[in-house]
Amino acid sequence: MTDTRTSGLSNVETTVLGADEIILNMGPQHPSTHGVLRVKLKLDGERVVDSECIIGYLHRGVEKIAEHRSYQQFAPYVDRMDYVAAVSNGLGYCEAVEKLLGAEAPPRARVVRTILTELQRIASHLLWLGTHALDIGALTPVFYCFREREEILKIFEKYCGARLTTHAFRIGGLQYETYDGFESDVKRFCEDFTHRIDEYETLLTENRIWVGRTKGVGILSAADAIALGVTGPVLRASGVKWDLRKAMPYAAYADYQFDIPTRPTGDTYDRYIVRMEEMRQSQRICLQAIENIPAGAIMAKVGKVLKPPPGEVYHSIEAPKGELGYYIVSDGTTQAYRVRVRPPSFINLQAFDRMARGSLVADVVAIIGTIDIVLGEVDR
């Protein structure tokens, strides 16, 4: 092993071992890539010199299908994109088409939609926390998180018959009236959830090894985050106080109090804190919303056949992973001319290379977990 440094080579590639870098291939089948993501890492010893994400293994051509389906028929496809947060996908799509139609969901529908979306956000964050902790080696939190998530999925099942890809909303409002006992279920879950989340915090937040493995890992500065178009908890953890639910309120978010957690340094630990705080805020919204669900109709008069006037609209909501946007172009027929989905996971994953560069191989696992990507949404 000739030591390139002493041989006077001035090339940038002087490496610690003097040997050329190793290309380590992680995925697409890998215990901690949250689905079919393949990452090619260029390593110098343990340090990541360069990384490239290879995606597309789960590409189903959702946007092409949209052009051959009517607006109502396309709604179930939307749930299959971010299958972990199906309800908020549905909300985004339905509200975008309502904006296209110029219609407005009745107040009762908007409040019930807000409650279900916030429950879905808690469920999505719980799944993230469980798998993220498992990747870093903590075996126990995943079971606690899934125990809570089970409660939420039971509520979804009672409401609309499905647990994961729920297709809970319709364009113009809701299909089903809330089952009796809906309010008590949600209230019981929220009250019970307060000390559950403290349980997770005691297990991880001050845990020296957890802090050691996450603090200072995968740092993303605020400027980089905005330049890379990163949104959601990842952006808020970099210090940018921006949440679509406050900036451009939709559904019934305008009339509830909740605050937006932000953290200064934007490392894996801060993203963990931001998401934990977000779960508490979502639970707070649910409690406020469940107090007074307005009576009245649950479906606006949009008629059976939807023929929105020609034109285009862009509407986005704050999904658990970030800003989930729908750009829909209508040519006046019953089928959309073009539906473009702005996938938060796809754009957040682009920041992976910026975070992973210079970190150790063991950190790559933590960084993939902290961006919280779902490959269904990345590949569409």
Next chain:
Amino acid sequence: MAPVPLDNEFVERLKVKFGNAIREATLDRKQAIVNVEAMRLREISRYCRDEEKFDMLVDLTAVDWPNREKRFDVIVILYSFQKNERVRLKTHLGDGELVPSLCEVWPAANWLERECFDMFGIVFEGHPNLKRILLPEEWEGHPLRKDYDILKQDTAWVRENLGIESGQ
């Protein structure tokens, strides 16, 4: 609710700065759309980012209108944190024409432009590594074009890989 011509100081400043590069500005469902000339897209975007404070590129996509002579619309959606506003820059682009890449202005555009190239075949001039992102490298054709027939592609693939005639 047809699109209504839009005329506010933002559009005025754009027209003053870029003259006829700004084709028209309309308001569709209370959302501002500015139609700009393709070749000067990068300067206009840089201007929007620096002076007009549209500091986040929300999305970059395209729409295919086959029966128009300039068939592609390249859509750039920007958002300003300070003004809490969105604007949509739209350019008309013929098939095979080049459009300046926005990677220098917003690094976020890297993957978005690669996906546009993958799905529509629009070539972004000045892009660091413009190659397919979602589909395999050797895939021919661009799926999101209106004239792209999924059946033809499927039967060819089945015949070639499985050696049988696809029943579709």
Next chain:
Amino acid sequence: MAMNYILFAFFSVMAIGCSILMVTRRNIVHSAVFLIGALLATAGIFLQLQAEFLFVVQIILYVGGIMVLFVFVIMLVNLDVSMRLVQFNRQKWAAGVLALVLGAQVLFALWIGRGELRLPAPAVDVSPKNTEAIGQALFQHYMLPFEIASVLLLVAMIGAVVMAKRRV
């Protein structure tokens, strides 16, 4: 008494066998393992002489410490290059002569002592116990050499650290 002889014969054969095997093996890791075997055999002989502290220290230091680092380094350096080189150098004759001389010397020593070729009688009770004896010797009678040795070791360690620290 018979057990003593059997054990002594076993250990000595093992020691000689392992060392011969060590030298003749082509695969470096195999020869390292045989070196460990030889060291264990000498430890066994220590035990036979009722020096159990030396037996244990021999195992901990030599086999458990130094040999682990030997094997460690052997694995870090990739072996396939060195395996293909010719192992034995040319001076066969010089080695043969030297071996003969040494063999003669050993035989002569055996011949001189042929009268009392038997093992020392096992001491019934060794007082003070072996460990205390060594402890006393080291820290009372041979205090100075012990200190000098420790300083020497310290210097060696610091030297190793400085050399290993590539980028200061």
Next chain:
Amino acid sequence: MGHLIPPSILPYVLPVVYGVVIVAVLPLMAGYIVLLERKVMADMQARLGPMRVGPHGLLQPIADAVKLLLKEDIIPEKADKLMFWVAPLVSVTMALLAYSAMPFGPAFQIADLNVGLLFILAVSSLGIYGIVLGGWASNSHYSLLGALRSAAQLVSYETAAGLGLVSALLLAGSLSLKDIVQAQYDQGEWFVFSVPIGFFIYLVGSIAETNRAPFDLPEAESELVAGYMTEYSGFRWSLYFLAEYANMIIVAGIATTLFLGGWLRPFPRFADHLPGTSVEIMDAIPGLVFLGVAAYCFWLAPKQPVKIQRIVMATVGGLCLALAGAMAAALFAPEGVRQGVYGGFWFLVKVMAYLYAFLWIRFTFPRYRFDQLMRLGWRFLIPLALVNLIAVATARVASEEWGWYPRITMILATIFTLAVALWLASRDQKHEPATETAGGD
């Protein structure tokens, strides 16, 4: 009985019998520790654990053993056949060899070497070869990397654990394990109370030495798959598995003997006789414990859904009852037998408690990264162990020569070492974030 066996091999008979008993019981015990681990893990994670094989999964270890025996035993094509075959053997033999000096009870000890503790340390340090050669012989990049990492981890934490033990030796004054326990009896105090920091260092060192979480880096790292054990399967893999659990029991045994008073019952010298009899209350506890377990089994038996499980649970209850009877009978047995039986019971209870701590730590802490692991070992544990050694030595000198009250000097030594520990920890804390991504080498 003496005249039946020729006098020359009489001294070797009892150790051989003990040896056979240990080698026979150990795989069973290791199997049931695996079951215990899965049950405790499940309990901590709000679930049930193995329930299918036998009542409450009691027959699971046997099922695992049979499965491992039947599984195909693959040897990689380019592997070094000899080394591949030898490596697990080295691991298991070294693990079993270490039991020869382990005092399970006042009488039940294979050989009371006067360098007992050092012998066990020496033999367990030979266990590294099983791992290193196994990793090298599998001829795959991942297992070699895993083997190197675990070798480095074992070597560095062995020093820390060794120094932790030495601080207890200073109090005991002898290397023979029986004398150490005797010393704790004479001083009337378990060493864990006089040198708590030594115990803590040994606890951390022993977790790292047996490759257990949160130091289970070589085998659980996501890109190393299973470290040096990747290419092993079937019976060969179970040898490694047996070696790991045997090492765990040894490490627990050493800790019990040195720090938790070996086979001494909690208040060894506290002779409180039952009214009118020579039976001491503390000796009745083992009997009562087994009685309680038996009652619990009988209470559970009828609840079992399947008939066969009811029978098995009832037999387990009966077994515990028999043991309770034996414990009670031992009350009136002669001194030697009574000491042996109760000594064994208390030793196993303490070993089980120590193992429970292992399992508990495994399921609460995430995994260390390799550089953090080495930094903790070399920059925190070993310096702390050295300081602790010096402090305890000065405390001994203070109480021996200068006549200070021994308990006070010990407490002073502990406080001093704690102060140094906090300083070391804060130095690491300040230093750690800085080197995180500064590309420090």
